[in-house]
Amino acid sequence: MLTKEDNELLTSAGPDTPMGQLLRRFWMPILLSEELPEPGCPQKKVKILGEDLLAFRDSDGRLGLVHPVCPHRGANLYYGRNEEGGLRCVFHGWKFDVEGNCVDMPTAPCNSPYKDRMKITAYPVKEAGNIIWAYLGPAEHMPDLHSMEFLLVPESHRYVSKKWQDCNWVQCLEGAIDTAHFSFLHMVIASDEKKALDLMQHAAIGSQSVKNDRIRWVKEDPMPKFEINEFPAGLTIGGARQADNDELYWRIAQFLMPNHALVPSAFPGENYHGQTWAPASDTSCWIYNYTWNPDRPLTEEEREACRKGMTVHAEVDENYYPIRGPHNDYLLDREEQKHSSFTGIKGVSEQDAAVQNSQGPIVDRSKENLGATDIGLVKFRQYMLKRAKALAQEGQEPAEARNADKYAVRSGGWVASAEKKLSVVMQERFGHPVGYAGTEHGLASWEGNK
């Protein structure tokens, strides 16, 4: 229920597009820290926002993200040497540092001014939360790095992963905002208790028991009522289902500009989960997934579960490609689908990927037929389109980029009596009407909204 024009605007992230420009006002994840494990280690190819780049950690540990084409003869610095203080092209030895400066040109006399004129494009890079982030926008508008809670907790308290997906990033992110689909896509139907529990372990619904009330409420009410609030870093999407005794079971997700979302499952004491979608091209993206607990280190058992593809994490190979993907039809098992789970596909992340990819490389939103349960998507799209158009047409910079210190919200679930508004429910659940719960844990907080 978008026009074709708005759909194209929403989904195009190239350098010369309005949405591409909006995304370039924020820090983008480009690699996991483990992909550049030490000073002087091998450089890595990076595809982000349609650009083919090269990331490296130089011999002094400084991070760089550069255009990989040597300006001399066009050889690719991917084959270059990561030497003292820079990348040296193996063709004729020209060498560039993390800022893109040519720091050695052995084919020219020592003091040639030619060397100083040779520069390659380089983008600012930061490292936080076991992720390497880059800023591809105009230097004068570079914001601080967003203070999401998983970035602020000790490393021991979080687990971070990534996976590749072969479709447009927006339809992936929309899966996180559309919390109505939990009543179907991720449902377990196995009648055998042990089998059902095993399948449930892969879900992000946060349950330790099949007989859990939350599962039942999600199953029994496929029409959550939504209340959506704007806050300085994005949107809060609250979906309320009928619980017992006239109470409502709230599942509250957070969208953080421009490409993050937090999962609505956690009850107090449970782990939090979130995801960030980094467009590679317009028909592919890297999805960064994180699980954190603000109060305690994750156990080795929890980490191992993440590695095996529990909750938001997918089971991936050594290149971070999904083990179960379109290449093998997600190992869909029709017998399992008949008797055990709604999809016959193992893993919440893989179930999401199956439907999202099945929408096509870029879903045609002009052919959709939305309803009341899709109100979160509608608001999200309006939110993004408004900001992209404001930047492109009026030069209005997105306010969220200046609110990097207002990203430390939490998401999760709660049960409350039916008459309560979302902000009241959040005050009860998080101790704060928009989910800033950080102060008690020594985290950054947004005083202005208290």
Next chain:
Amino acid sequence: MLTKEDNELLTSAGPDTPMGQLLRRFWMPILLSEELPEPGCPQKKVKILGEDLLAFRDSDGRLGLVHPVCPHRGANLYYGRNEEGGLRCVFHGWKFDVEGNCVDMPTAPCNSPYKDRMKITAYPVKEAGNIIWAYLGPAEHMPDLHSMEFLLVPESHRYVSKKWQDCNWVQCLEGAIDTAHFSFLHMVIASDEKKALDLMQHAAIGSQSVKNDRIRWVKEDPMPKFEINEFPAGLTIGGARQADNDELYWRIAQFLMPNHALVPSAFPGENYHGQTWAPASDTSCWIYNYTWNPDRPLTEEEREACRKGMTVHAEVDENYYPIRGPHNDYLLDREEQKHSSFTGIKGVSEQDAAVQNSQGPIVDRSKENLGATDIGLVKFRQYMLKRAKALAQEGQEPAEARNADKYAVRSGGWVASAEKKLSVVMQERFGHPVGYAGTEHGLASWEGNK
């Protein structure tokens, strides 16, 4: 020897093309029955006439062929659940029956009129002769299913198979009309009797002996004289070669509108063979192959021979892709080609595929140089182009679609004295001047032409 325009018209089968519209006036094979083996079994993707569709047999056994895109958010119903009476989308649970009606919409209130407005395109489907057929044309012009003889005999009397081929369907069908090529493409040249007989077993020429006269006649006369007759369901293509004692060896093929052909090999008492070409895209097709005997069940030995790729049947893998195909150069053996068979490729079906694919994805008929032995092709093309243009330009529906009861002709071989006309030869061979031999076997017959 067609213009480029007529070649494009002849070979384009998309929804908006004249030939695509002509083909849509007839029932098309979409699957073997064995691909949807039981009620509620997994749905199957179908690509037919350029359209990506989904076929399923619902829990009540009813067959459906639908556009697979859920109108809600565009998820593909291929991942859906084949549940009681319909396919349910796993994304948000919308459910559709074989007629394309939305029969459940759990994200909307129970009696929402929204549900009744949601429809997906669905095509009529029939099952006959171990094949599932669909009609993709306008409802008001839907014909009866064509009464081809292999559809009418008991299941025990027929064997049906299919294979994929990566080129335009018309050049495949033309191979069946062009019976002159038997003097070359399928010839066995092995001097060793045992070897030759083994190779011959794969040919559709109908011989049990290398010293067979028929083989010799085909080998010795590469210039059959053609006589071609129109009949109410298509064209009879008779090719006559010099036999012994001034007699002619007739090989009589039948073309049935719009995409069937029967093989000219059978002498009385021998098995009959035929093929139907179903365009997937304009550069690929599914070929359905059938062997039948009107008088008796096929033996298990005959069935096993079909499975191994004898006569019109190819050796295929579990997805019905040829074991010997362009991906492995048909396992062409140059030593075999030098000493044993004309092509060095095993299998009549594979030999056909090799030359047909070698013509390119769509053969450029404007560069051909045809001769007297190609007259069958010329007539076939005129026949098709005339009807496609009549439908497109004048809205004239093809008469053959209304003659569905006149498809039960036979094809085969006969030896007759040289002065006899084709209709007389057919009366001798089939007991009927256009090959309707069905009455004696209790089959439908075309009284009007008797």
Next chain:
Amino acid sequence: MLTKEDNELLTSAGPDTPMGQLLRRFWMPILLSEELPEPGCPQKKVKILGEDLLAFRDSDGRLGLVHPVCPHRGANLYYGRNEEGGLRCVFHGWKFDVEGNCVDMPTAPCNSPYKDRMKITAYPVKEAGNIIWAYLGPAEHMPDLHSMEFLLVPESHRYVSKKWQDCNWVQCLEGAIDTAHFSFLHMVIASDEKKALDLMQHAAIGSQSVKNDRIRWVKEDPMPKFEINEFPAGLTIGGARQADNDELYWRIAQFLMPNHALVPSAFPGENYHGQTWAPASDTSCWIYNYTWNPDRPLTEEEREACRKGMTVHAEVDENYYPIRGPHNDYLLDREEQKHSSFTGIKGVSEQDAAVQNSQGPIVDRSKENLGATDIGLVKFRQYMLKRAKALAQEGQEPAEARNADKYAVRSGGWVASAEKKLSVVMQERFGHPVGYAGTEHGLASWEGNK
């Protein structure tokens, strides 16, 4: 530092392009002799200058290169039979000889004039130096085959190989003219003597010892001074580096019109090496490599080294595709790159391929930044562009095609006092100012320049 237009002109070799026409004035290598090993052997597909052709050696041993499409129905003669005196199409038996004449048409009466009108395009073919060459230009301009020295020595004195590469041929050839890159791309940095020597064996730098002066000179002077001379068959590119005692170490390469280059490594008594680049498409080429010794047969040890990928020869599979290529990132070993060789890639040929492919399918020369060490490239491009434009715009045939007897030059290295000009250095090194050293070995020589 070319305009986009000149870059396109330089790199486009199709039939209707200026450079394509210039290349078609010369003999092109199409196969190794071993690919058509005997009369009547299987035909081979050939892709050359953008054309898809078919080469065969007929039953009488005559070589043919033809357009492979049968003019009857468009079947590809690749599936045909290489029979007595020609290729017979397996579809309907039409047969063509090496000159493209239809010599049998069994589907037409014996004396049909139709047969004489059916011709397929056929190009002249020659065999020399274990290579099969073809001429694709206008018949009236067909030159003699160029008398390169490796073609003139006894077969025992040479080794010839080929490999596939997936980029435009010009950037491959430029690697041979740009002798400055030896100071980097092919450098060995291992400190272990044995390891270094082993790596060095793969280089074309002509050394038996790591402590060799030549290696040291190349390493220590990355800014060779170039002197470039035209001669009747191409360009001599001399690059001089500082040696010891104020002498210069000259490395002298030869470019021979339009697509050959000789390696600058050989000192007197050492083996000579050269390469010819045959465009397949504009983004791929076959590279023919040759090693020869004018004075003696190559030893079996030398041949085995070539087979294993020493000097200009690559390690290839049975289809002449590189074992180490873009498909496996050249088996680049980052540890080796850190400690042993400049690239971490094994083999000079593979190192060249890595940087050349990394420039993209066709390098964008409008974005280069050239310097003094790139003067050879600049001259080469001017040389080629001038001749392509002269032919296209003024119909001026390239003189080099008429100088086929002036190709027997040699290339190599020499140490000389600093004041000497290139021609003097060449007289010292080769006994001739432009490198014609053939007379003493009974080879063709260019008397006019003596």
